Amino acid sequence: MNRSVILLVLLGFIVVGALSSIFIVDEREKALVMRFGRVVNVQEEPGLAFKLPFVDEVVKYDDRILSLEVGPLEVTPLDDRRLVVDAFARYRITDVRRFREAVGVGNVGAAESRLDNIMRDQTREVLGTVSSNDILSSDRAALMLRIRNGAIAQAQALGLEVIDVRLKRTDLPQANLEATFARMRAEREREAADEIARGEEAAQRVRAQADRTEVELVSEAEREAEVIRGEADAERNNIFAEAYGADPEFFEFYRSxxxxxxxxxxxxxxxxxxxxxxxxxxxxxxxxxxxxxx
Known part of the structure; x- marks a missing residue:
């Protein structure tokens, strides 16, 4: 009876040990086999893998492409026009052994914190060598490639591969933005005032020309009218004179x-x-x- 119990207990230990020595690696993961805090095996292929039961520990990491949002940071281009930049990076854990040695038990959170510092330094360094117009232009692919290439070497020390870097937002700081808007409004108001002044000047010239033309036309018309009236009066007087000379008595009678x-x-x-x-x-x-x- 005791022998059967012992055999069952031993069989249970064997089954539990066998099960604990087996682990499954998903195709989206990579695994490290740790023994007393030291890496003894790296399992990068998906499927079944083995470890020492009750001794080894399995740590799994995501093998997919991950995203890192780089928070807003201020950069100063060559023209000293400060800008606020938002960026994000795509990265992947390529060397899990180096990754573990670099970040320890902090895992992805610690790695992303260090990668965020790398991205910020590279973004400031690259954008500090160009003008703000180059940064604000739609063609910024070369700048993003330079930031990525500069971050790759430093990220390799963490066991990471930086795949892509994108600049999302490039704006002026709020204080500078308001000052820029105020300057733009003042400039547009000045241009509008200049246009209004030029329009009023042109209108004055048109009105003066119209008034001068009116005076000339009226004067010419009055002169012609006076000439016509004078000629008519002269013709009338001639008619009266001829009539008076033809019959003075009748003319006197008619006038009376x-x-x-x-x-x-x-x-x-x-x-x-x-x-x-x-x-x-x-x-x-x-x-x-x-x-x-x-």
Missing amino acids: LTAYARSLQGGNSSMVLSPNNEFFNYLKSSEGANRATE
Whole structure:
């Protein structure tokens, strides 16, 4: 009875030991076999792997491409125009043994903290050698490649491979941004004031030209009108003179009747004259009386 129990216990230990000596490596992972804190094996191929039971420890790391967000940092280009830059990097753990030796038990968090410092230093170094216009332009691939190439060597010491680096945002600091906007507004307002002044100047020239043209046209028209009136008056006087010369008596009679008709019109006005007034000379004359009776 005791022998059976012992055998069962031994069999249990053997099964547990066999199971604890086997571990599975996923295709998305790499594994380190640690023995008393020292790396004794690196398992990079997916599938079953073995270790000493109850002694060895398995530490697994992600073998996929990982992302690191580099927080906003200020850079100073060659033209001393400060910029705020956001970036991110794509990296991968390529050497798990070196990675473990570099970061210890801190794993990915510690590695990303050190990689973040590397990316910040490289970004400041590269962007500090160009002007802000080069950084703000849409063609920044060369700058991002320089940052990546500069970070590769330092990241290799951590067992990492920097695959890609991208600049997401490149803006002015908030204080500089507001000052730039204010300067842009002032510049646009100055340009608008200049345009308004030039427009008003042009309008004044157009109005002055129009006024001068108007005065010239009116003066010319009045001159022509005076000439026409003078010619008409001269022609009228010639006609009157010819008429008077043809029949002076009739002309005198016509002028007297015209004067009577204009003076003795009906209305609210009255004109009181003496019968001996010169106005009635033609009516009192024998010629006028004969004309009146005819």
